[in-house]
Amino acid sequence: MPRILIVGSPWLEFIAELLRGQGCEVTRISPRKHSSYLSEIAHHEIVYGEYLMNASRPMKIAKCLGKTTVMHIIGTDGFRFADEKYSLPWLSWVLGLKMTDHILYADGNLARLIGFPGKVIPYPIDTGLFVKQEYDGEKRDVLYYVPDARAYYRPEWIVNYARDNPQLKITVLGNLCTDNIPRNIVIAPLVERHQMPQIYARHRQLIRMTTHDAAYPRMLYEALRCGLDVIWNGKRVTGIPREMMPEYFVRKFSEYVLASQ
Secondary structure, three states, rough: OOOEEEEEEHHHHHHHHHHHOOOOOEEEEOOOEEEHHHHHHOOOOOEEEEEHHHHHHHHHHHHOOEEEEEEEEOOHHHHHHHHOOOOOHHHHHHHHHHOOOEEEEEHHHHHHOOOOOEEEEOOOOOOOOOOOOOOOOOOOEEEEOOOOOOHHHHHHHHHHHHHOOOOEEEEEEOOOOOOOOOOOOEEEOOOOOHHHHHHOEEEEEEEOOOOOOOOOOOOOOOOHHOOOEEEOOOOOEOOOOOHOOOOHHHHHHHHHHHHHH
């Protein structure tokens, strides 16, 4: 089986585990560790990148070294690609995509936003990690996610919602980037993947409000498995798509990427 280098965040350790289960030798590095690109890429046959904006540079290096390249496009990739069309970063991303052998999309809406041919494979849910846990303390009412200041995550929505519902105890995971925060909002720092089940256990409901309905936000289905009521863009989420299951990712990745080696 081929040796695979994953360039991405610690959240991709679960994908590394799945691929190791198929007999692949897998290493993961951060996209920001530029000094290790050449040596790491040289010792692997496949280079798999997460986030177009962070991984297009190592994808270009890998292609120049004759490696098989895989880019997995997620929600914020598609939004930024569409918003920054014809900018200098956009031109660099286009070059990176042109040099990529296998483009994977989290859903079909992203494929239409980006416009390059590829296959739809959602990111899988870690069904072993994300299970309902008991919590004896007082639960907070709402969990909301704002990882950065970009408008995609609609930080203004949760501020207005908190003002309209002062009786609710709301946790914002990330940062609202404003000083005018209602008293019933608590800001919590982003945490590692293995800590998220404990975060979910302390809340009754997850609300995600985004500017696009593209992709399968993994957080929705993690929270659902952990027993939360889940609302996405005003609609209740009641089931987990089969495409989010680990076995689906393994099967499709094997068909689209590993079988071509």
